Amino acid sequence: MSNRKNIYNSIRQKMEAAGFQFETEQKPHLQNRKENELKFVHPQLVKRLEEDGYKVRAKKFYIKPLTDEPDCEIGFVTGKSSPLYKESFFIKANSSDSFDETPAWTNRENNAALDSLLESITGYLKTSSDVSSDQMNTYLFTWNPNKWDWVDLADSIEHLETIGYVERRWSCGNSKGIKKGDRVFLIRLGKEPRGIMGSGYAKSSYYVASHWDGSEGKTTNYIDIEFDILINPNEDTLFDKESLELVDINGVQEWFPQLSGISIKQEIVESLESHWFNFIKENKYIKNSFVSNDVVTKIKETYREGKAKDITQTRYERNPEARKRCLRHYGYSCKVCDFNFEHHFGEIGQGFIHVHHINQISDIGKEYEVDPIKDLIPVCPNCHAMIHSKRPAFSIKEIKEIRKTIYNKV
Numbered sequence: 001m002s003n004r005k006n007i008y009n010s011i012r013q014k015m016e017a018a019g020f021q022f023e024t025e026q027k028p029h030l031q032n033r034k035e036n037e038l039k040f041v042h043p044q045l046v047k048r049l050e051e052d053g054y055k056v057r058a059k060k061f062y063i064k065p066l067t068d069e070p071d072c073e074i075g076f077v078t079g080k081s082s083p084l085y086k087e088s089f090f091i092k093a094n095s096s097d098s099f100d101e102t103p104a105w106t107n108r109e110n111n112a113a114l115d116s117l118l119e120s121i122t123g124y125l126k127t128s129s130d131v132s133s134d135q136m137n138t139y140l141f142t143w144n145p146n147k148w149d150w151v152d153l154a155d156s157i158e159h160l161e162t163i164g165y166v167e168r169r170w171s172c173g174n175s176k177g178i179k180k181g182d183r184v185f186l187i188r189l190g191k192e193p194r195g196i197m198g199s200g201y202a203k204s205s206y207y208v209a210s211h212w213d214g215s216e217g218k219t220t221n222y223i224d225i226e227f228d229i230l231i232n233p234n235e236d237t238l239f240d241k242e243s244l245e246l247v248d249i250n251g252v253q254e255w256f257p258q259l260s261g262i263s264i265k266q267e268i269v270e271s272l273e274s275h276w277f278n279f280i281k282e283n284k285y286i287k288n289s290f291v292s293n294d295v296v297t298k299i300k301e302t303y304r305e306g307k308a309k310d311i312t313q314t315r316y317e318r319n320p321e322a323r324k325r326c327l328r329h330y331g332y333s334c335k336v337c338d339f340n341f342e343h344h345f346g347e348i349g350q351g352f353i354h355v356h357h358i359n360q361i362s363d364i365g366k367e368y369e370v371d372p373i374k375d376l377i378p379v380c381p382n383c384h385a386m387i388h389s390k391r392p393a394f395s396i397k398e399i400k401e402i403r404k405t406i407y408n409k410v
């Protein structure tokens with residue numbers, strides 16, 4: 001028996017190393033087990049899963065004897081509904097609890113599934129912690145027309161096509177970590193057509209307001225989103241499941257989640273941005289040529305097929321990182337007229353500015369790499385519109401000259 005005790009102790013140590021907190025040792029409920037089970041909690045894991053859009057009802061984790069036999073396997077179990085069983089990121093269970101057939105992880109000689117599970121939990125939590133303050137994160141928001149009718153969708157799209165963006169408040173579920181400037185995609189759920197129908201940026205961090213379903217006294221969390229693309233599902237094709245399968249070849253991302261505001265895994269963000277950019281370009285959804293899609297960059301992709309055959313593919317991509325670097329260098333004042341939104345509008349103007357891409361997509365060849373300081377420049381929307389009032393666009397110098405001449409006349 002002492003040998004068994006050692007096994008429990010060593011598993012407990014590994015559990016604690018993976019962030020589990022030991023709560024108690026107890027007799028398994030309604031079971032005729034020869035040994036006690038160890039009960040754990042893991043608030044950080046539960047919180048992270050909830051942030052990723054899961055409803056986590058199973059908040060207790062057990063190390064327990066899996067049958068009534070004295071020398072039975074010892075395994076890890078939790079509630080059957082737990083995302084640990086469903087999310088492909090976690091290692092698959094290799095045994096089960098004879099009591100109620102709940103899948104269990106155990107260490108067998110040729111398959112240390114329990115150790116691997118703990119490793120994958122550690123890895124999962126690490127991916128969230130380096131989602132830190134400076135890095136831009138990407139989130140998936142949902143719209144289910146069965147739950148809420150977007151009556152002014154057509155108006156929103158019209159506004160976007162005229163002004164270049166449209167701002168909407170959107171429920172962000174439990175995802176309170178979203179920061180201003182984070183990237184946002186919007187997916188339509190429920191009845192077909194289903195698929196990504198918009199993209200944009202977070203314009204605020206989360207705030208609490210009354211619930212969109214109108215229930216009295218009920219509140220929910222929101223952020224403001226500035227959409228740069230919105231597709232009308234009644235008129236145009238959405239970026240559908242098949243397109244998403246190309247983005248996410250290994251199927252690491254939940255694309256049709258229950259909750260709005262789950263994070264999109266960093267490892268597929270680049271692929272998503274690039275497929276999405278090509279999609280909106282091919283379908284001519286970029287109707288306003290002078291907003292964020294000014295920013296292009298070239299990415300080389302190498303495919304290996306059989307005999308190390310390298311194909312270099314060039315594609316354009318909107319590049320939020322380049323925008324960020326440009327603004328870090330130049331600040332947020334218009335480089336034509338010096339207008340600064342924060343100075344005039346206070347907090348709501350903070351961080352607001354367009355970024356103009358000096359070499360337009362149409363003017364440059366296929367091989368091009370964006371230099372955030374040489375090629376990008378912050379301008380206010382007014383100056384930006386004037387820069388683009390002819391094709392090819394005015395240079396910054398030209399537009400400044402024009403402005404000076406007119407100013408002196410008035």
Ligand SMILES: [Zn+2]
Nearest residue numbers: 334337380383
């Ligand atoms: Zn300006």
Ligand SMILES: [Zn+2]
Nearest residue numbers: 290294356357
């Ligand atoms: Zn521009």
